[in-house]
Amino acid sequence: MPTSSPLHTDNDGWQATHLGRWLGHAMRRFDARVLALMAHDDEVPLALSNLAARAQISAAHVHITRHLPPAGARLTELAAGAGMSKQAMGDLVSQCEAWGLVQRRPDPRDARARQVLFTDIGLQWLAGFRRAVAQAEQEFKAEVGADVATVVALGLEAYATGYDAT
Numbered sequence: 726m727p728t729s730s731p732l733h734t735d736n737d738g739w740q741a742t743h744l745g746r747w748l749g750h751a752m753r754r755f756d757a758r759v760l761a762l763m764a765h766d767d768e769v770p771l772a773l774s775n776l777a778a779r780a781q782i783s784a785a786h787v788h789i790t791r792h793l794p795p796a797g798a799r800l801t802e803l804a805a806g807a808g809m810s811k812q813a814m815g816d817l818v819s820q821c822e823a824w825g826l827v828q829r830r831p832d833p834r835d836a837r838a839r840q841v842l843f844t845d846i847g848l849q850w851l852a853g854f855r856r857a858v859a860q861a862e863q864e865f866k867a868e869v870g871a872d873v874a875t876v877v878a879l880g881l882e883a884y885a886t887g888y889d890a891t
Contacts, residue, residue, distance in 0.1 A: 755861055758864065759857040759861050760777045760780075762861065763850075763857045766856065768856075770846045773850050785817055787854075788809065789821055789826070789841075797842035799838055800814055827844060829841055
């Protein structure tokens with residue numbers, strides 16, 4: 726029996742069509758395409774491309790690739806950039822360390838801290854990530870058109886950086 730409570734309103738479809746949902750779907754699709762491209766990139770180290778091909782590397786692992794600068798970063802910086810807790814990022818770093826993607830070394834700025842750095846294999850992975858992102862962006866432009874792709878990129882950049890047009 727329907728109720729008139731404000732918590733039980735008719736679903737007019739807003740949950741399936743709001744901007745946040747579309748952004749989430751688009752991000753998952755983009756990341757999946759990037760990982761699929763990396764899985765078939767002959768220049769990506771074989772062990773890592775095999776992990777990508779078997780879906781062992783997830784979007785969570787992409788956070789490290791997306792946020793770790795080639796010069797390295799402290800775990801707290803990496804976690805903040807990815808919007809994750811330090812503990813969750815630490816778990817991802819440990820897994821990527823076991824794969825040979827990253828390593829932890831003493832931070833030259835602070836002997837008490839550790840720095841996360843790409844290994845040589847990790848730098849090859851990062852180069853493959855860059856190629857895959859570029860190709861996925863080109864595919865996006867081909868699918869939606871260059872003008873729409875430009876507007877989307879500008880809009881997302883403005884929104885993500887908190888641009889205030891007023």
